[in-house]
Amino acid sequence: MNADEREAIMKELGIDNACWSPSTSNGCATSWRATSASRTATTSRPGTSSVPLIPVTLELAALSILVAVCLGVPAGVISAVRQDTGLDYALRVFSLAGLSMPAFWLGMVIILGAGVLAAVDSAGDLRATA
Numbered sequence: 001m002n003a004d005e006r007e008a009i010m011k012e013l014g015i016d017n018a019c020w021s022p023s024t025s026n027g028c029a030t031s032w033r034a035t036s037a038s039r040t041a042t043t044s045r046p047g048t049s050s051v052p053l054i055p056v057t058l059e060l061a062a063l064s065i066l067v068a069v070c071l072g073v074p075a076g077v078i079s080a081v082r083q084d085t086g087l088d089y090a091l092r093v094f095s096l097a098g099l100s101m102p103a104f105w106l107g108m109v110i111i112l113g114a115g116v117l118a119a120v121d122s123a124g125d126l127r128a129t130a
Contacts, residue, residue: 010016079088
């Protein structure tokens with residue numbers, strides 16, 4: 001890549017002026033506004049095209065909090081009521097194991113477990129159960 005190509009790419013992405021450059025009015029704020037509305041480097045879509053995904057993200061977050069509360073509160077109450085019993089120790093081990101596992105790995109294990117229970121193969125097709 002030569003210097004002309006580099007300058008053209010920097011101008012297209014809106015990063016040709018540094019924040020401290022005297023030619024940039026209002027410093028970094030103007031530079032940030034210019035780059036946030038520009039197109040993404042991988043898909044060439046506007047940078048604001050991911051805004052419709054926010055409601056889905058909020059729904060996923062709310063459902064995950066709901067599941068955590070529905071599992072965690074009863075487990076905590078049972079552990080408090082039946083303190084130092086086998087059930088208490090089992091719930092402690094289960095909760096600590098869930099906290100200690102990396103979230104990405106635990107998510108894959110849950111998805112695979114649900115697929116086995118639902119008789120779904122790795123491609124998402126229902127298996128013949130015969």
